[in-house]
Each structure stands twice: as C-alpha cells, then as structure tokens.
Amino acid sequence: MVQKFKAHIEGHLSFLKERKLLIACSGGLDSIVLTHICDVLDLEIGIAHCNFKLRGKESDEDEKFVLEIANRLRVPYFVTNFETEKYAKDHKLSIQMAARELRYNWFQEIVMEYQYDYVLTAHHKDDNLETFLINLSRGTGIDGLTGIPEINKPYVRPLLPFSRNQILEFAKKNKITWREDSSNQNTKYLRNKLRHQVIPELLAINPNFLQNFETTLNNLKQTNTFVKNQVDRVRNDVFEYSELGTIRIPIHKLQQYDDPKTYLYFLLKDFGFTAWDDIFQILTAQSGKQVFSPTHRLVKNRGYLLLCPIIEDVSDRIYKIPEEENMIIIPSGMIKLKEVSDVSNTDLKTIYLDKEKLKYPLIVRKWKEGDYFYPLGMKGKKKLSKYFKDEKLSLLAKERVWLLCSGDEIVWIINYRADNRFKISPETKNILKVTIT
Template sequence: MLAQEFKEHISTQLPFLLGSRILIACSGGLDSMVLIKLCIETSFETGVAHCNFKLRNEESDGDEAFVKAYAQQLHIPCFTTSFDTEKYAATHNLSIQMAARELRYRWFNEMAELHQYDYILTAHHMDDNLETFLINLSRGTGIEGLAGIPEVNGKYIRPLLNFSREDLLKFAKKRKLQWREDSSNKSTKYLRNKLRHDVIPELKTINPSLLKNFQTTVANIQASANFIKSQVLLLKKELFLLGENGVIKIPINRLQNYGNSKSSLFFLLKDYGFTAWSDIEQMVTAQSGKQIFSATHRLVKDREHLLLSPIIEELPDHVYSIPEEETMLMFPSGTMRFKEVEEMESANLKTIFVDKEKLKYPLSVRKWKEGDYFYPLGMKGKKKLSKYFKDEKLSLLAKERVWLLCSGKEVVWIINYRADNRYKIMPQTNQILKITIT
C-alpha cells in the first residue's frame, strides 16, 4: 500500500525526481531505511550519505557500520563522514542540535555537488511535521512557521511528509527491514522528544484523527502563505523602485497608502534579514539619515523614501592611478574609458569632454572626502562638494558611493554627476579628451 502511494505521489507531485540522481540522507533509523527501500523500489538512481556526529560513542559507530553494510548489500554508493560536533558547537556558540544541523547540511551539499546528485532526499514524515508545527507555535512564529516543513526546498526534497510514522512502521515490518534505534530519542530533555513522547500521544488519544486534521490544516495554511507571497510580489512591484548601484527606493507616501505600514514592511523586508520590526516601523516618521542594519542589508530614511541596499565591503581609501597612456580603468563604480577625439559631442552624466592639455598626469580616481570642492561646470566660483550634494538632494547612500576623477589635487569630474569648469573645452583647445563611465 505505502509503496504504491509513494510512487503515485512522486508521479503526480514530484515528477522531476523521475530520472534524476538521488542522494538519500540516512541515519540508519526507521524513517531513512524505509525511504531507501521505497526509492529502490521506485527505481531511482540512489546514493546514501551518513553523518557520524560522535555523540553516542560506540552506538554512533554502530550506526555508521550498519548503513555501510546495508548500502553494500544493495550495491549502491555510500558516503560517510565524522564530526567533532561538541567542539564545533562550543566554537560557534551553538546548541548541539543546531551544530549537527549545520554540519550535516553543509556536508550533504558538498557530496551532492562532488558526486553530481540532482537532489537530496530526507525522511521527514507527517509526525515530524506536527512536532515542528508545535515547536514553532510554542516559540511564537508567523504564518510561514505554521506552514510546516516544506516538501521542496531547493535541492532538498521530503517525499514522506504525507505519511505517518505508523505508515512507515507497517511498511518496514512487512518488508522485514532492519533499522537502528537512537537512544538519545528516548530522552525528554529536548523539546522535540518531549512533544513526541508526552504531548502528541495524549493529543492522539483525545482526537484519533489528529494527524489527518493536521494535514488539512497545514494545507490550508500553506495555501494562505502562497496567497500572501503572491500579494507581496505585487506589493514589491508597486513599491520597489530600482535606483543606481542596486539601491531599492520605497516611497513612503505610497507605503502609507496601504494602511498597515508595519505589516507591509515586515513582508517587504523579512527576506533581507531584518528583525527589529518596531524600529523599522518608526523609520517611516524618523528624521532623514536614520539607519537600521541586518547582517546583509541596510535600511536608510531619506526624505520621502526608505532606501534598501546590500552591505558592501568597500575598499579602504584606495586611490586608482591613471597614467597618460592608459585608455581604460575598472573600479568599483564602473569602467572608465579615455579617448582623444577631433570635436566635442553632446555631454551627459556619463560622458564629459575636457581640455587634455590642462590635465596633470597621472590622473587619479578616489572617494570624495570632507573639505573637497570644485568649480561646477556652467557656474562661476567654487563650491564645496558637501554643499553640492545637499543642493542636489543626494541621499546618504548616494554620497557614500561618489567617486572623483582628479588632476593632482583638483577635481576634474564628480563621476556620474558634474564636471569641473576649469577643464572645459574652449575655442583655443587643441586636444579634446572624451571620458566615459559605464
């Protein structure tokens, strides 16, 4: 019964697995041994990967030997590795469970890439999903935490989520499979085990249809989560305006038109690593210049917009030198090209024309700094760059990304913005240098 239902589920819900090379994460326990057997009966090209976390002494080594022997019996590839899990957990300030999770998933990815497996299958089943649901519920979570374990997550596939542990046990006994029992699973010091041994059996006694009803509930939550995702995509399409250098501009007035700014900002920004939602909500009314950081991104209030940008590790105050014979320079802001031309064409923010005879080589490209000034093209007198940026209403992020083309200590061009009047083309100019940035 289970074997046929498994094949039908693969055929209808996970057809991309058919004909693919499959790596199965195998602990040696009931769940993973059943998954291996089902995959063999479904004629998958299968390999097995086993992690020895060295947490249960001889028992851990016995699990490894058991998995190796079973793979050898089936004539399928078997990959094993060992970890000093306790040391890794202490070094990285993690719980043993989180350390083991990080270690195994990193290694599974390496094995799949090295041996060219298309997908990695894990043996999570319906009972595991219920446990995860209750754990997330007890800790406080959003709708995605209540949607349970995803069946498909990139290259990781969990094809047993529609089946209970009782289904797997019946199949294993019918096929006379052997498996290993993890003694640590009996301990109720871990929340998951306490739920498994004390809470869920009681809930099943109260409601024998618990798992079936839970499956329906998860399906409904997942449908709601998918609907929210589709609406968030539409919201991003409406509110995310792409600026220069990958900066995303979010118009505050449009955001406020949607009503609940806090919820909107949560769904717009949660994929960028932010967690301080109360602080982020206050960004809407904060003064310009206020910033909030996640591990990967920065959110800045700038007048009428919120600016979202990745955190980029800038080079230290690096100065690029450009000798006279050089025709091209690549630097973080783009590629600059130099070409002598016979006559001046139309200039723009990306192209300027200068009197080459006025330049002092080598030229240099550097970041702007306080105290810099220039003579804006088309104007009389000089102006501090800080004052120019203020007049042009440049955001904090935009100012941080400004580069200058310099001749000696003089500014020739605020790259992408404005040229200096001192180097403009005059009637008596003999050499015209065209400078472009892409």
C-alpha cells in the same frame, strides 16, 4: 504502504522517476524504510551516511549497519565522519545545529560531484507536527507554521504524508531491521520532549489530532499562498529598481494600503531585518534615518525608503592614473581616457578636458567633508556638501560619489558635474576625453 507511496510519487512527485536520487540514511527507522521502498520501486538511488562521532561505538555501529544495507542493495554508498562537537564549539552552534549544517553542506558536495538530481530525506508527518510546535513555542510568522516543505530543491521529503505509526507498522510487517539512536530518548532536547511527553498527551485528548493538524497545515499553506500573492502585487506596485542595485519605495504609495506596516514587514522580511519597531518608525522619521540587517540597509530619503545591499567600505581607497594609462576600473565602473582632436556631445558620463592643465598622476577618490569645486558653467566655488543638497542626492547616492582629481583639485564629480578650471578653450592644444561606463 508501498502502493500509497507509489501513488504519492506519481501524483505529486513524478519528477523523481528516472532521476538519480541520494537518500540521507542515518540507519534509523524512517530512513531505512524510505530506502527499502525506493528500492522496491526500482528508483535509482545512492545512500549517504554521516557519522557525527557523538555516541562512540554506537555511532560506528550505525555506520557499519548502513554500509551493509548499501552492499546488500548494491547501490552507491557515501560516508563521512565529522568532529561535530569541535565544529559546534568553533562556530558557536548547538550540537543539533552544527550537525545540520555539516550534513547539508556535505550532501551538496555529493550532489555536485556525482551529479545527483535530488536528495531524499525521511521526514514524516510527526516530524512536521514537532517542527510546527517548536516554531510556535519560539514565536514565528505564518511561514514558520506551514511545516516542513516537501520540495526545497535539491531536497525532497516524500514521506511527509505518512505518520510514524504507519512507518513502524510497515517495518514490522516486512521484518525490516533498523538502528535505534539512544539520544532520541534524551528529553533535554526540545524536539524529544515534544515527541515523548507533549504529543502523546495531545493524542490522548484527541486521537484524531494528527489528522486535524494536517488539515490545519493545509489551510495555513493556502493562507500563506494568498498572502504571498497579495505581497507580490504590492511589491510590483511600490518597488522601483535602479541600475545601482537600490530599491526605492515611495512612502505615499505604501500608505495607500490599509495596513502599510504589515505590508512593509512582508516586503522586507526576506532581507534579514529584525528591528521591526525601528523600521515602522522610519516611515515618519527625518531623512537620513537608517536601519540595518546583516546584509542590507534601509534609509529614509525624503518621500522614499531606499533599500540596498551592504557593500564593502571603500571610503579610504585611492586610485592613481599615470599619464600613460588609458583605462582604470573603479567600483562604480570603468574610466577610459583618450586624446581626441575635437569635441562631440557631452553627457553626465563624458567630459572633455584641457590636458595641459592636468597634473599627473590623476587621482580617483571618494569625496570628503570640506571638498569644494568650481562648477562648470558657473562663477565661483561651491562646497560639495552644498552641491549635493541642491541636487537632492540621497545619503546612498552621496556615498557612491567618486571624484577625479588633479593633485588636490577636483576635476570631475564623476557622473555629475565637471570643474570649470579644466575646461577646454580656444587655446587648448591637447583635448582629453574622459568617459565612465
């Protein structure tokens, strides 16, 4: 097995050689064999052990056993103790999920502090099958059926090509001792039930089941790669990126493909969405329809879908600019104010004001229903809601609008239109240039 492991490293994981490797070692069969082989191959390793305090004295004996291994091999040793049950309760997690979260967070701390290049875990072929069946039983997409990734930096799983039987035979042949985790026999956990009851039946039906599963897994991985390449091609075609972090998806472009709903699923699934029925209906919904994920929202705006991160609500935030201030930072940029002697070209990011018409402190705030202004170059006043409609601003664009105000009067719809009441005239003595960057 050492030679096969070495060949696998050289053929597929050669980047591990001459690197600093941290082995996640529970003291069980798999991680002890992984530690032994890495030592035989003279790889630079350290050992990290988590005591989850779930099995009383047995957990403490595991910790002691792994320490003895590290001392015998003369390699760096890291150990931590977790109050796993309390953490699970406080964070409303299962014990297994709590333990997983705790250990991976701790591994990351060691990697950062001690400059390890990779963390090796001892997942093997049987673990892959168990994970596949768990995901299958819960309902999953193709990603959930492609198994445990061999490389998910900084984590590497070099034992994935080997079965539990191969690992066990190697340990017995080389008289390697390990610790047995009694909780691994408890079939109240789904993984253990699959390991002890379901998979043995599958192997009894077909002794080549594990090998056939590996073939199926490789086929699924190839299919998944093909799908991702197709989705990348569509993404490059339909995603339009803006400087404000919003992605526009033209619906007519999406509908040119044979199955737009399927493509929409693959385009959006990495943004945390789960309400797929609502998302598919948004294609034909009225403007303003929204669907939320924990991190993003999708908005229908005429012929487009707008995808953007959920940002902090600043609708009630107000910024004051005293007369002596010449700069202020707001969420949409930096406002600079400067007295000038003449006027150069204006644009949407720059306006010129008659300073004597202003009341200080100036105020920057979000717009609200009922707001109106006197558009520069036009006669009369106009409600902002009507102005936004005429300008065809999306819901997202309207939410990002900030106003520069003098008292209760709007001076500038920032980035859009100035107010006629504060424009400079031949009688203007003090010109104030206002710019947002």
